[in-house]
Amino acid sequence: MMSTITEIAPDVYRISIYNAQSNMQFNHFIVRDEQPVLYHTGSRSMFPMVKQAVAKLIRPEQLRWIGFSHFEADECGALNEWLSIAPSAQAVGTVTAVRVNLSGFADRAARALPPVELLETGKYRFRMIATPHLPHGWDAGMFFEEIHSILFCSDLFHQLGDVEPVTGHSLIERARQVLLANQVGPLKDYQPFTSKTGDYMRELAELNPKILATQHGSTYTGDGAQALLDLLQVIKEVYENH
Numbered sequence: 001m002m003s004t005i006t007e008i009a010p011d012v013y014r015i016s017i018y019n020a021q022s023n024m025q026f027n028h029f030i031v032r033d034e035q036p037v038l039y040h041t042g043s044r045s046m047f048p049m050v051k052q053a054v055a056k057l058i059r060p061e062q063l064r065w066i067g068f069s070h071f072e073a074d075e076c077g078a079l080n081e082w083l084s085i086a087p088s089a090q091a092v093g094t095v096t097a098v099r100v101n102l103s104g105f106a107d108r109a110a111r112a113l114p115p116v117e118l119l120e121t122g123k124y125r126f127r128m129i130a131t132p133h134l135p136h137g138w139d140a141g142m143f144f145e146e147i148h149s150i151l152f153c154s155d156l157f158h159q160l161g162d163v164e165p166v167t168g169h170s171l172i173e174r175a176r177q178v179l180l181a182n183q184v185g186p187l188k189d190y191q192p193f194t195s196k197t198g199d200y201m202r203e204l205a206e207l208n209p210k211i212l213a214t215q216h217g218s219t220y221t222g223d224g225a226q227a228l229l230d231l232l233q234v235i236k237e238v239y240e241n242h
């Protein structure tokens with residue numbers, strides 16, 4: 001396994017590690033700013049590799065903020081490894097994430113970021129949009145960077161294969177294939193489709209993201225609002241019919 005680093009916006013880097021066994025990429029993002037941010041820690045087993053890649057961009061011990069969407073091994077498994085090498089690093093998450101998971105899991109106190117609060121890191125600023133059960137998990141949220149309109153959208157638009165780092169082409173068909181394929185295997189019902197799913201997806205679309213930084217697959221650049229509304233239709237079709 002090797003890592004591929006791509007700058008998806010000024011000083012915003014995608015560190016991608018392709019896992020051939022699961023035929024998917026695991027993407028981690030570094031925002032190089034006065035207060036550097038890591039989004040998705042990666043799993044514990046990937047920590048040495050992700051750290052080596054991060055070290056090409058910043059000094060890992062200078063990391064200040066560690067964010068992720070929801071409590072899962074690929075999202076935050078290596079959180080405590082990162083906290084142990086970066087003395088001023090702190091996890092940041094939704095209010096639910098901090099109360100329900102991080103208060104008991106993180107080796108240092110985490111910062112809860114309610115949706116109305118801004119996290120300013122220097123030249124960049126972030127919001128954590130609470131999206132309970134989207135893509136999954138009570139604690140789920142989506143990180144949004146306001147200067148370049150980047151939505152760190154976690155498992156939304158999940159794609160298989162060792163795909164190109166960035167694309168302007170629609171991700172919808174690839175995402176549909178993953179949701180459909182999962183429905184006939186042991187990982188079925190990847191995402192819940194509830195009476196709230198549409199509201200949360202529309203709320204994300206209203207942010208008007210220009211860049212969709214996915215955790216698995218290519219980053220999309222283009223009309224993120226339309227892409228999210230299209231994905232909502234796909235999620236609806238898949239889970240209503242399969």
Ligand SMILES: [Fe+2]
Nearest residue numbers: 072135136155
């Ligand atoms: Fe997930």
Ligand SMILES: [Fe+2]
Nearest residue numbers: 074154155215
């Ligand atoms: Fe994931």
